[in-house]
Amino acid sequence: MIMDCSKYVGKCVCGREHTLETKKVVVEYDALKNFEQYMADVGLAGKRRTVVYDSNIYKLTEGKHVQADQEIVLPAEGLRSEDVLIEDMMTRLDAPEVIVAFGAGTIMDFGRYPAYKLGIPFVAIPTLASSDGFTADICSVILNGQKKSIPMLAPILVVADLDIIKGAPARLVASGINDILSKYISLVDWKIARLVDGEYYCPMVADLAQEALNIMRKAADEYAATGKADIEAMTMAQMKSGLTMQLLHHSRAASGAEHLMAHLVEMHPPRFEGAEGIHGECVGVGTFLCAKEYHRLAALTPKAKPFQPLTSDWVMEKFGPRLYEGIMKENENDVLGTFDPQNIVDHWDEIRELIATIPPVEELEALYKGVGAKYLPEHIGIDPALSDEMLTVSAAIRNRLTLVRMRRVLDFE
Numbered sequence: 001m002i003m004d005c006s007k008y009v010g011k012c013v014c015g016r017e018h019t020l021e022t023k024k025v026v027v028e029y030d031a032l033k034n035f036e037q038y039m040a041d042v043g044l045a046g047k048r049r050t051v052v053y054d055s056n057i058y059k060l061t062e063g064k065h066v067q068a069d070q071e072i073v074l075p076a077e078g079l080r081s082e083d084v085l086i087e088d089m090m091t092r093l094d095a096p097e098v099i100v101a102f103g104a105g106t107i108m109d110f111g112r113y114p115a116y117k118l119g120i121p122f123v124a125i126p127t128l129a130s131s132d133g134f135t136a137d138i139c140s141v142i143l144n145g146q147k148k149s150i151p152m153l154a155p156i157l158v159v160a161d162l163d164i165i166k167g168a169p170a171r172l173v174a175s176g177i178n179d180i181l182s183k184y185i186s187l188v189d190w191k192i193a194r195l196v197d198g199e200y201y202c203p204m205v206a207d208l209a210q211e212a213l214n215i216m217r218k219a220a221d222e223y224a225a226t227g228k229a230d231i232e233a234m235t236m237a238q239m240k241s242g243l244t245m246q247l248l249h250h251s252r253a254a255s256g257a258e259h260l261m262a263h264l265v266e267m268h269p270p271r272f273e274g275a276e277g278i279h280g281e282c283v284g285v286g287t288f289l290c291a292k293e294y295h296r297l298a299a300l301t302p303k304a305k306p307f308q309p310l311t312s313d314w315v316m317e318k319f320g321p322r323l324y325e326g327i328m329k330e331n332e333n334d335v336l337g338t339f340d341p342q343n344i345v346d347h348w349d350e351i352r353e354l355i356a357t358i359p360p361v362e363e364l365e366a367l368y369k370g371v372g373a374k375y376l377p378e379h380i381g382i383d384p385a386l387s388d389e390m391l392t393v394s395a396a397i398r399n400r401l402t403l404v405r406m407r408r409v410l411d412f413e
């Protein structure tokens, strides 16, 4: 399948004018056979080209490599998205006019970061489709020793060769499913924020995220029933989800309360030191936890209570001295203080209807089991007794309006 991205660009019903760096997304078997044609289609024929691989991928994809003026093969051992490593690689660049990154998520950052710094385009050849970062314009790198999600260049062209991607191990297939099923929660969070706080909302982008979710749900059901993964559908779902971030320059459509669980695991606050899991797995645990909690809340009726900022004692207790300052800063202008909590109560019937679009907990559990996905805290090294704490603590990691965060201004007795 080839996606022409121009249909999403331009004046939109939401009032904004959307732009996309990404012109074309190719998701096909043997897609690399026509790589030169796709490069020409996006205006990159004959441009001086550096292609970046890691040593594992370089070996694994022998015979599939693309033409290059310069090849850089980074040692796979110890490779991580970190500014010093990327800048070190940049000193080796031989004046490219385009950088092609061939590999998984980490290698993409070795393409997009230098390309951004040099003001040249970047092309992605993903060898995995276990998350939706490929078509996004966000990059998760370690800057000055701290993991940061920063705005970054999106690829002008993505060529996903399914002959390579189909080799992904089952764990990564399941993780990819989890990353997209999270839209059940993130879309609801976004729609609730629009209702109660008038947050910016784009129906076109929400539909695109919903489309990614529908495609993945269908593929996941099939995979659970037959054991066969429709890699083309699953990869396309990831690409569409990533585009929503690029269209908004924000992850609102793709990441809600559930995604904060992945941040929680990465940050290892006190009591979560042993937490461990790949992105989609942590997100799956978050999705299941939120689904349970949202359905529970929908059965109750809230009363509004006044907004109180997070106290420094609470932040110190939950996050410890290492993370204290960052969390305090993030919550400086708490979004909960920007609207009347009574709005939530007044819209509760509509919120209930939104929550009703999240599949029942039993249905989700059966699906997770069917696809071999992680979905319980203990699957990622967290004591299940901390379930509710996971919600409360993770909600403080990002100043974004989610139903989990709204619990601070609601009483459910």
Ligand SMILES: [Zn+2]
Pocket: 012, 013, 014, 015, 016, 018, 202, 203, 204, 205
């Ligand atoms: Zn729009």
Ligand SMILES: [Zn+2]
Pocket: 131, 132, 179, 259, 279, 283
């Ligand atoms: Zn994700």
